Amino acid sequence: MKQTQTLWLVATFALAVGCGGPMTSNDAGADSGGANDIPPSSATELSAWIQAGSWRMWKCEAAPHAPRGNSPHGMNRICQNSIVTAAASGSGDFPVGASFVKEVYDAMGNPTAVFVDTRRSAATGAAGWQFFMRGGDGMTMExxxxxxxxHQGAPRDLSFTIVP
Ligand code: HEC
Structure with missing residues (x-):
C-alpha cells in the first residue's frame, strides 16, 4: 500500500471514530511489522496509539463479521501483529509482545470501539496480558x-482468534 493511501486511511478512521461514517478496510493480509508492531503499554499512550489507527498495517480479517461463540463484542474485525503471526502455527503461550486488536462496529457498520490485548510478560495466564479498550468517545478501560x-476460556493463551 502506498504511504499516501495509508495516511488517508488513518485519517478516515480518526474521523469515523469521532463522528460516525464507515471505516475503510485496510489491505487485509499485509503485515508490515516495524514501529507500530508492539503497542505502547501506558494507558495514555495506548489510547493515542489507537486513535491514530496504528494497528492498521497489521494482518487483519478481510471484513467485519458477526460475533462468534459467546463474544459480547458485536460486529467486529480482528487484527494481529507480526509476533502473533510468527507464532501462529505453534502452541502454548504467545511470546511477549504478541498483540491482537478487535475493531467493533455498530449495526450500521460504524466503528464504535477498539480493543487491544497484548502479552506484556511471560507470567502465566491473565497476569501476563494487558486487556485494554478505547471507545469512540475516548473512554478507556484497562x-x-x-x-x-x-478470555480464559479461549483455545490458546487467552486468545480466541488467529487470523489465518
Ligand atoms: C463473555 C466473553 C468475553 C468477554 C467478557 C470479553 N471478550 Fe473479548 N472476545 C471474546 C470472544 C468469543 C472473542 C472472539 C470472537 C469474536 O469476538 O467474534 C473475543 C475477541 C477479542 C479480541 C481479539 C483477539 C481474540 O482473542 O480473538 C480482543 C482484542 C478482545 N476480545 C478484547 C477484549 C477486552 C479488552 C475485553 C474486556 C473489556 C473483552 N475482550 C471481553 C469473548 C469475550
Whole structure:
C-alpha cells in the first residue's frame, strides 16, 4: 500500500471514530511489522496509539463479521501483529509482545470501539496480558477482570482468534 493511501486511511478512521461514517478496510493480509508492531503499554499512550489507527498495517480479517461463540463484542474485525503471526502455527503461550486488536462496529457498520490485548510478560495466564479498550468517545478501560475471566476460556493463551 502506498504511504499516501495509508495516511488517508488513518485519517478516515480518526474521523469515523469521532463522528460516525464507515471505516475503510485496510489491505487485509499485509503485515508490515516495524514501529507500530508492539503497542505502547501506558494507558495514555495506548489510547493515542489507537486513535491514530496504528494497528492498521497489521494482518487483519478481510471484513467485519458477526460475533462468534459467546463474544459480547458485536460486529467486529480482528487484527494481529507480526509476533502473533510468527507464532501462529505453534502452541502454548504467545511470546511477549504478541498483540491482537478487535475493531467493533455498530449495526450500521460504524466503528464504535477498539480493543487491544497484548502479552506484556511471560507470567502465566491473565497476569501476563494487558486487556485494554478505547471507545469512540475516548473512554478507556484497562484490565477489567471480566475481560480475562471470559478470555480464559479461549483455545490458546487467552486468545480466541488467529487470523489465518
Ligand atoms: C463473555 C466473553 C468475553 C468477554 C467478557 C470479553 N471478550 Fe473479548 N472476545 C471474546 C470472544 C468469543 C472473542 C472472539 C470472537 C469474536 O469476538 O467474534 C473475543 C475477541 C477479542 C479480541 C481479539 C483477539 C481474540 O482473542 O480473538 C480482543 C482484542 C478482545 N476480545 C478484547 C477484549 C477486552 C479488552 C475485553 C474486556 C473489556 C473483552 N475482550 C471481553 C469473548 C469475550
Amino acid at each position: 484490565n477489567a477482570p471480566f475481560c480475562a475471566t471470559c
